[in-house]
Amino acid sequence: MSGQITPVPQIAGNAVLLDELGQMKQKAHLPHALLLHGPEGCGRKLIAEWFAMLVLCEETGPAPCGRCRSCRLIRSRAHPDVTLAEHSGKRGGYSVETVRRIRADAAILPNNGDMRIFMFCDADGMSVQAQNALLKSVEEPPAHACFVFTALTPGVLLPTLLSRMTAKAVFPVTRSECIEALTQRGYASDDIQAAASRFGGNIGRCITYLEDEAVRTATDRTAAVTEALADQNEYELLRLLTAAAADKEQLRKTLELLDIQIRDAALLTLNGDFPFMGCDRSSAERLSARLTPRRTSRLHGAIAETFADLDGNVGAVLAVTALCAALLDA
Numbered sequence: 001m002s003g004q005i006t007p008v009p010q011i012a013g014n015a016v017l018l019d020e021l022g023q024m025k026q027k028a029h030l031p032h033a034l035l036l037h038g039p040e041g042c043g044r045k046l047i048a049e050w051f052a053m054l055v056l057c058e059e060t061g062p063a064p065c066g067r068c069r070s071c072r073l074i075r076s077r078a079h080p081d082v083t084l085a086e087h088s089g090k091r092g093g094y095s096v097e098t099v100r101r102i103r104a105d106a107a108i109l110p111n112n113g114d115m116r117i118f119m120f121c122d123a124d125g126m127s128v129q130a131q132n133a134l135l136k137s138v139e140e141p142p143a144h145a146c147f148v149f150t151a152l153t154p155g156v157l158l159p160t161l162l163s164r165m166t167a168k169a170v171f172p173v174t175r176s177e178c179i180e181a182l183t184q185r186g187y188a189s190d191d192i193q194a195a196a197s198r199f200g201g202n203i204g205r206c207i208t209y210l211e212d213e214a215v216r217t218a219t220d221r222t223a224a225v226t227e228a229l230a231d232q233n234e235y236e237l238l239r240l241l242t243a244a245a246a247d248k249e250q251l252r253k254t255l256e257l258l259d260i261q262i263r264d265a266a267l268l269t270l271n272g273d274f275p276f277m278g279c280d281r282s283s284a285e286r287l288s289a290r291l292t293p294r295r296t297s298r299l300h301g302a303i304a305e306t307f308a309d310l311d312g313n314v315g316a317v318l319a320v321t322a323l324c325a326a327l328l329d330a
């Protein structure tokens, strides 16, 4: 569905960021460590790839050319000087072994160009030990080494590590930019509207919604669950959660999304400006009308308890029956 791979990653929005990075190259002031942070699905990895191409591009322009040997090798994931650090463990972190191997590699001169690039995508789960193991390389990097990280927020990294990096925020795009990007990828107009109504300007989450049937089912169900909860409709709430319970993975996805809906509803009571993370704004708004901090905490607690039940092998149907009662009593 996503069609042919373009010579340069197509990045919607974020023009200021791309321009800044391009200027850094023009002034020969590229950072030795870059952190791209922002919500999941807003293009952090795509921009990291674009940046790697920018650093190693054989042309001198403020954006990767997409045509030179270096650009083409990166785009086809085959550049010998670009290393994607491998995740390990349950939390998707990086083992100290992996970090040590990368430190050793960073000391070796590049094969092709002037730089070697090491990418740590989704560094959120990176342990303190792994970060400490990397610290020295980032503090005093060899002239030819560049480290690129992506994460949800800068706060997931140790201050000592963070202070050696250039941190840049990546933002979701506007709804119309999102619709345009999805149209370019060849999705049907009805599907695009459905996805954009769920995830607004978050292109990555829209694509997952369009491509992954299980995510789509969980997302649409979560919107209905939020609605039922806002109405205190016991029958409907139990019906929806029991349907989700037929598949434990589906139930987990639904509960994760519901927790985010509750977070959005709680933030709505504060009247501030904040990015929506949930999948249905209108039901979150309705839920927020009845929300107090105490109730938010109880709702969140009820969901956390259900996760514990599922991990402890309590039957899914039994777990959601208890959850339903706890959500309505919260």
Ligand SMILES: [Zn+2]
Binding pocket: 056, 057, 058, 059, 064, 065, 066, 067, 068, 069, 070, 071, 072
């Ligand atoms: Zn190039």
